[in-house]
Amino acid sequence: MNEQLKTDPTKPAQRMRAGGMTLSLAPWIIAAVAMMALPMIFTNNSALTIMNQMSITIIFALAYNMLLGQGGMLSFGHAVYAGVGGFFCMHLMNMSDFFATIPLPILPLFGGLFGMGLALIVGSFSTRSAGTVFAMISLGVGELIAASSVIVVAFFGGEEGISGDRTYAQPFFGVEFLQQIEVYYLTAAWVIISAALMYLWSRTPVGRMANAVRDNPERAEFLGYSARWVRYYSFVASGFFAGVSGGLFAINYEILTEENLNAASSGIILLVTFLGGVGFFFGPIIGAVVFTLVQTVLSLQTELWAFYAGCLFVATVMFFPGGLAGLIMMHVPAVKLGKWKLLIMPYIKTLIPAAIGILGLCALVEMTFHYRHGATGDNEMTLFWTTFDSHTLMPWLIAAAVTVIGIGIARMTAPSLKEAWDEANTMGGAS
């Protein structure tokens, strides 16, 4: 009992309980196996491209979440670190003498180091405080570097950007990375390594202190930790992994332009991370996967994909601030109580009509768009595998009826879903 009194009160906390450094292996092995197996299921090249894009976004989003989710720092210019890391890798690729001596798989490391270097400089003044001041400095620095990409042609290559050729690297066990599939495995390996490192980082004392500083900087200071330095470490580490993702981008696309740095890219990564959920480590992974799918698959179907993505984002912020990961984790208590089966039927009753209603609403939106902006004389449009004339009344009536009925049923069944939800989350009672 007296043991606590023996610690020296003049010194800061001497030992802290940060969750063990051990890694629960199961999810990682599953992820690694899944990433190995995916190219065997989706063999065509466009699927590989999407998966590469997804992997790069996953690393970037996880790096971003080190700031936003774990450190409570909202950055509006994080694309800069990824972009600058990528540009640096591209310059390395173009230094043929040096590039011929290094194997390609370690190239992202250089991108990471360069991104980290930039973060070391910027972080030295931007992490002094969190919140609005940090957000504004990140916005200002982001805009500055994005704007200078057009001015500093020697490094950023002006408007056309810079390009290179990844195959000039030293062959890596005979692999020259000529094919997409080889690049995929390189990217996949980096995803697993970076994600594992970032997870381990979040378990170290520094990672834990980042959470403490996010929640209550004043209290963390009273415990003897400098909130500023804790933020600085998170920022630098995040810059490193952002740079890694930039390096992978350089390997994948072999070209980098101003688009990799600008505010739009920074905005997208915020969107991805928040959509996935900032509260959990795996949130950004879900966000990256979902967003890349929306971006690539939905944009083939409709011109309005950005509009839907915007609606989804605003709805997430308003109704599910935990994001998709939060939505999934909401069900943990019900599963633990063994009552999750109670939820299946109400979910079917409410969510399926709601989904149909939303699809009807989308049809109305698409028809309005076609009606207003379609070429004159071109009244035919194809929607959900049916072709019809958007200037006649019938399709409008059908779409409106589907919307009203779908959402109406969802509204009617919503109270019983709520009841089932409460029941599933209460201990005891009949199961």
Added chain:
Amino acid sequence: MDLILVNLIDGLVTGLLLFMLSAGLTLIFSMMGVLNFAHASFYMLGAYFAYSISLALGFWMGLLIAPLIVGVAGAMVERYGLRRVHQYGHVPELIFTFGLALLIEELVQFIWGKNQMPYDVPDILNFTAFAISGNSIPAYKIFMIFISVGIFIGLLYVLTKTRVGMIIQAALSYPRTVEALGHNVPLIFMGVFGVGTALAGVAGVIAGPVLGTFPGMAFVLGSIVFVTIVIGGLGSLWGALVASLLIGWITTFAKSYNIEMESILNGIGIATPENMDDNMFRDFWSLTSPQIADILPYILMVLILIFRPAGLFGKRTQ
């Protein structure tokens, strides 16, 4: 000398336009403590609404009605969106307004399309007011100056001299006390948000014909408005005015005088390197002031945040 006068007028127009946006933004910030990323989007909505109204009823009705619609839309956003997100904390609020800005841009593209709208200066103001040694000053610019100055004086009067203004000021600092005295504080917040966005709407209506009415117009001005209120000091109306004018003049002067980095460096005694093509800093040497005019505000903001985080007129919090 004449050119200086012309640039002074141009900078004044830009600065006052910025001020109309930043005034609303800074009021909203001091009230709710949240930076409204969608503020410039309301400016864009103002321009688009005014264009649509001007097709049917003419420019002047547009100037009158469009800001009202924008203000009501802003109040609705506060009532049904922001107030809901408020419970989750500041960062989600900031992210919400950011998402709203994206959504409004997409919405505008959805309704009006991606092209620039032919929204023009009304005929009655489409003449040259006066000329300074060959540089003509359009009457519309003078009109813009008068509108902005009028709004500034009106705002200052309402905030400092009327009872409503006093309640608002009190609600900014002591919302709970004001509520205890029987005033409906959430309603005041909603009202201020509505008025702030309506001001942005006015700015959009009068800027639309000169700066162009296109879906990217919010993005062009959006981040500059933030920079303005950060430089001026968050929450300070006077700071917003000074910073707006400062930015207006700096960018205008940087654009019209072609100052080269080479001559500055030579001036402070650094010789131009011999073979420029191999030099690492060749882009740095060939910099000119029009090139960097648009990023000067950002440089200024970063410097201000480093050396005087509270801004020019802001109160020190720590």
